Each structure stands twice: as C-alpha cells, then as structure tokens.
Amino acid sequence: MERRPAEHFDRDLSAALVRGRSVSVPGFADRTVSAVRADRLRRTVIRWGSGLSAAAACLVAVLVLGDPSEESLIVEARSVVAAEESAQFQELLSLADDLALLKPVIERPALVDDLAGGGS
Amino acid sequence: MSEESTPLADEEEDRRLMALVADGDDDALRLLVHRHHGRLVGYLRSEVGSQATAEELAMEVFIRLHRAAGRWRPDAKLSTYLIHIARNLVLNEWRRRSRKPTSALESAPEPGDSAPESGRRVLELEEAFARAVAQLPDEQRTAILLLVQQEMPYEEIAAAMGCPVSSVKTWIHRARSRLKELMSDFYGPET
Numbered sequence: 001m002e003r004r005p006a007e008h009f010d011r012d013l014s015a016a017l018v019r020g021r022s023v024s025v026p027g028f029a030d031r032t033v034s035a036v037r038a039d040r041l042r043r044t045v046i047r048w049g050s051g052l053s054a055a056a057a058c059l060v061a062v063l064v065l066g067d068p069s070e071e072s073l074i075v076e077a078r079s080v081v082a083a084e085e086s087a088q089f090q091e092l093l094s095l096a097d098d099l100a101l102l103k104p105v106i107e108r109p110a111l112v113d114d115l116a117g118g119g120s
Numbered sequence: 121m122s123e124e125s126t127p128l129a130d131e132e133e134d135r136r137l138m139a140l141v142a143d144g145d146d147d148a149l150r151l152l153v154h155r156h157h158g159r160l161v162g163y164l165r166s167e168v169g170s171q172a173t174a175e176e177l178a179m180e181v182f183i184r185l186h187r188a189a190g191r192w193r194p195d196a197k198l199s200t201y202l203i204h205i206a207r208n209l210v211l212n213e214w215r216r217r218s219r220k221p222t223s224a225l226e227s228a229p230e231p232g233d234s235a236p237e238s239g240r241r242v243l244e245l246e247e248a249f250a251r252a253v254a255q256l257p258d259e260q261r262t263a264i265l266l267l268v269q270q271e272m273p274y275e276e277i278a279a280a281m282g283c284p285v286s287s288v289k290t291w292i293h294r295a296r297s298r299l300k301e302l303m304s305d306f307y308g309p310e311t
Contacts (some may be wrong), residue, residue: 004245006310009300016249017269020166022158025175029153032179033146036186076205 130155132152132199143191150195152198159270161208162204167210177213181205196279203270203280207262245306252302260295263288287288 004012134155139150157178164174181300184205185192192201252259266277267288278285300307 002241003308004306006307009297009303009307012245013249013299014294016246016269017166017265018252019246020250021162021269021271023161023171026163028157028161028175028178029150031156032182033150035179036183037146038151039125039183039186079292084182106267 130196131194135194136190137150138192138194141186143305144182149186151181152185156199156202156232157182159199160189160206162205163265163270164210165282166207166250166253166269167262168213173213177206180209197276200272200276200280203266203272206283207280210262240287248306249299252299255302256295256298258281259292260298261285263291264295267292 134152137148137155138151141152150153160177160181161171161174164177165171167303168177170176183204253264256264262281263277266272267274272280274285274288277288281288
C-alpha cells in the first residue's frame, strides 16, 4: 500500500473513528423501556419478598423468645432429674423403713429370762 | 449526545425528561433513550468490539439510569453521566471475560473486490485504525475514543472517567504516540 503523508495521521484517525460515532438501532428505545419495566417489577417483587422475609423472621423471633430458652430448658430438665432422684431416694428410704419393719424379731429364750428371774 | 439542536437546549430537555423519568414516566424514558442511544451504542461498540454486547451494555446503562433517576442531580451533562456508567460496565465486562478486546470490530467492513481501489484503501486504513485502537491500554483507548470519536472536551472526559484533566491529556498523548507506532506501515516519516 502506498504510504500516506504523516501529516494526514490525525485526519485519518478522526475519519476512522467518527464513522462509528453513532449507531442507531431500530426499536432499541422500545426494548429498553420493556427491560426497564421488567427491572422495576423484579425490584418490586424483591422488595416485597424482603419485607415478607423480615416479617417472618420477626414472627419466628417472637415465638422463640416466648418459649423457654435452651438454658432454661436445661435448668428445667435438671430440676426434673433432681426431683426424680429425690423421689427415688425417698423411695429407697421408705424401702429401708419397710425393711426395718421386716427385721427379724429376736426373742430372748425363756431360759435366759428364767435365769435372770431366778437370780432375782 | 443528542443529534440535533443546540447543546444548551439539549441539556435543558434532558433535565426535563429526567424529572419525568424520576416520576415514572415511561414515555419520557423512551424519548430519552431515543435521543442518546445512538452515540452510546457507538461508543460501546468501539470499546468492546461487538454490536450485540454494545447493545446489551447500552440497555443496562439506561436501566441503571432509570434506577438512579430520583437521585440524579444535573451537576454534569446527562451524556457525561451515561458515558460514566457505560465505562464502569465496560470495565466489569472485561473483568467478567477476564480479557480485553484485542481485535477490531467484528462487523468492520472487509475490503471487497467490488469496491473501487480508493474505497478499498480507505476501508483498509479504517480497519487498521480500529485494530490499533483496540490494542491500546484501557485508559488510553477510552480517552482517545471520547475525544476523537465522541468529540467530548477534556473536562467532560475527566468527569466521565473520574480522573483529573491532566491524566486525560497524558493518556491521549500516549495513545497518539502508540497509534503512530502501530500505524507506521501506513505513513511516511514525519517532516
């Protein structure tokens, strides 16, 4: 290719770039408005979804806070166990009493009594 | 970026339309898109080298503009604001692709046998320029496109690129030097 004068460089650069300066696209404005409407709807749905999620989270929080916490549940369980252990202990004590009632009665032989009485 | 009427009238009309868009007027939005999309697509096409991607990005620019319409303050020209959004999207696009455009426009005209000799030379030269511009570093390419192609003043380029005017001047100087190197086969020595 025949070399061009260096002085033409800026003019050629400008001519080459300006050619693509504006690219009009038929129907672009209508498509863009449709895309904007879709985006608007999507953001509305997200906003509502986010609001509903927040409300659900609040509801769950209220329900959870209304119920015994884990710590209180542990305390409650321990007290139940303790009560159960106490009951078992009491039961054992009662059994011991029962056993005491069932201890064999040792009667002193009559001979011993006679000897003791004869001595008197 | 409007094609006709005076710049001041254009800016006033943009402000009026943006106020309507902020109130949810889709007809105003349609008019605004109609006024600005040509040059926006042209700029994006030169940046990314693809007509389809340029249209997608231009549409995203207007979606973002619509989202920000309520907060928009006319401190700068709307066209500068649009270019600012577009450039951010271009940078995101390159990061997403993990590469930069290294080739000329996909739809750049090929020199054909049917074209006259002089026409073929012009097309060949234009395509060579497009390839050379695509090889420039990001900032240099954007700066030279906004200055030469979009005919924006240095101050507006600086506003659109979010940098000082001195940086824009430096990038443009380097871009010219680099382009002269890349196009050295086409030009004789400087006198």
